[in-house]
Amino acid sequence: MNLNYVVVRLAQIVPTFFLIMVVIFVLVRLLPGDPTSAVLGIHATDEAVERINAELGLNRSIPVQFGLFFEHFLRGDLGDSIILKVPVMQLVLERLPVTLFLTAFAAMMAVILAVPMALVSAIRRDSLLDNSIRAGFQVGLSMPVFYIGIILLTFLAAKLRWFPVGGFGDSFGDNLYHLFLPALTLALSLSAVLMRNLRSSIIDVLDAEYVDFARAKGLRHRVVLGRHVLRNALISTVALFGLNIGTLFGGAVITESVFAIPGVGRLLIDSIYGRDYPVIQGLTLVLAILVCLVFLVTDLVQAWLDPRVSHS
């Protein structure tokens, strides 16, 4: 792979990241309402509001506030939560691993569900099996995440007691057990998107001349599928997968709240409602870094699958 390509893609992340930082910083301050209402409640007196605003530095101009924030950021300090009164970094470190675990688990599950099903569907195109698989995934795609979550919880957890009703475990195995249902909930809609895309790519590739050629060479069916069909069909699906990781973080917000999982999703929502600026900024930055990294990895995988990408 072209090393220059990797360096250029890495360098592109820096301005993207700075832009996100500025936009989020300004955007949260342009929203009506301020954190003082969350700190003082709705019945606070005007003097109390002014005092808190001064304490939090919110009475200064936005550029000055940004300058201070950026200076602290360079030192690795994301500030303190206005509402929870603990350092934002501490919150991120506590909550982020949970969300990462959940999204990684869900992404893995989505791939495990989507790839074999797409292969079977594409090979047995338009058969009853293909139609049933597609119909099944269609249901997964069209149901809202919170609804799937509640259904899974009601039947598999509350009624059958196969899984715990939400929460997070104490060990790796325990986490897998606790997060199985939420990860499945998240994975269902993503796997449907991936499966449909991969199925049609495989069908396209199956019709390509080089596949006929590979078969004509006498390669075994499995080798043709693995080396020639799947590898080429995966290129667009990998891009789609990468793009959807961002969406997966979004879905995690809802899933975390249905399954009572202490990840960053719920924290972000609460912070937005409470206008807890430092937490919103810190979490968005960390999530932005993660999404940028996922995009980078996606691009690299694509370049590896299809060398033309890094030369274009």
Add this chain to the structure above:
Amino acid sequence: MTRWLRALLACALLVGMAGTAEAVTRGGTLTYARYADSLFLDPVLNDANVDIWILTNLYDTLLQPTADGKDVQPGLATEYKMSDDAMSLTLKLRSGIKFSDGSPITVNDVKWSLDRARNPKNGIWSFTLASVDSIDTQGEDTVVLKLKNPDPTLVAALATFNSAILPQKQFEATPGATDEEKAKAFAEHPIGSGAFVFDRWQRGTELVIKRNPHYWQMGEDGKPLPYLDEVRFPVIPDDATRILKLQAGEVDGAELIPYARVAELKSDPNLNMELFPSTKVQFITVNVRPTLKNGEKNVLADPKVRQALNYAIDKDALAQIVTFGIGTPLVSFMSSATPMVDNHGPIYAYDVEKAKALLKEAGVAEGTEVTSIGLAGSADETNILTTIQQSWSAVGVKLNIEQLDNATRTARYRAGDFQMRVSLWTDDIADPSEITSYFAYFPNIESLHSGWQDKSVDELFLKSQQEMDKEKRADMYKTIQQKYVDSAPIMFLYESPYPVALRKQVKGFNQIPLGNNIFSGAYVEK
């Protein structure tokens, strides 16, 4: 003298009950699922109900609210006595009491804690102790509060969470330059005087409190409270999940059950669906200024229009639709559980004809439009406003609904930039003065930012704040409430209890009308 007697009687009652009570179960864990986590476990600097409602388990106060929330009983102090001129209050500290780390609770801790709580720089609750001029200690067990003026609310204030007793030395030894910094650090691992002691806390996930082995209060079995070894508070924001956890037996109790689910859980043989009486009132704040912030003339400035619109709301239907029949129409602006409420049954009984006549008298044209803010995403507030929308259309008034998120609506509310907004209130102190100072006494926050002012009410309120004769004070409150209800600067909707579901095995838990969750007498039967 009567108060000394009452304190003695309460003690006698406790001792008497020990002989006759059913056997209680000691030990074990109670898991109580909450909808949101606590934010800041400092009794003085906190603000939110998620803190207030569990703080008293960690920090005891000199006096405690009674189970019905209307009066006080002895706490860390065994006795209290107001001087004849009502200018000083003397309290006797219980002997042998200790903080959760085993160090003794001294009169100096009491003086320091109350001085911190009444410092106007410390948070928003200092007003409850505003009448205190200075605090003296005498000997090892006596604390004297010298007052600036007589204060009938002081005794209730000493039973309120912000008057909790903290260990001075341990607090001051906590790192931090200012009181707030120390409080932040201290609240991470607080040492308290309550029935339970802080054990561990994973923010947003779970708070765990353990039995305080040094707690003073005796249980029904004659041994010290609490019965439980541990209370766990997992945070489960989703209502459906919280209930599923309870039904699956993964938790022992769940708070804030949606009204829509109460009937279903009542019929569950494994659960006790409790509806604890509360001081929670649901109403609509009305801007009564002649002109609105956007320059438009405000039709709601006329009391007749406000009265008419109050008559035009079918409160029974509203309570039925929003609370599934669990709420009841308001009897005053304060709840029927608030002391000195002027309760003659529901006010502004539904009367369309009267409403129409009043509107006609006020010269309000058919099709007049009014607007109310509702909280976006809140099913209750949306239900309230759409129901009222229908009621008012019957009298020719069109209600526009403006849905906003909490921070935005608070900013608009504070700026007086609204015509109406749906609101909720719960008392924090077992006295009518708190709610009245916010609702009816203009100088505080312009009567809920409504701009409503009745100078005679302001004067009467100030007078009532120094009136030590209970009956005379109640009379004053009667007048205040009558004037307020008559002028109607709010739309009076309904009051509703706290819905808590518990497994059948859970006994002795109480949520008092002020909202405090009391776990000291709770136990789980085996």
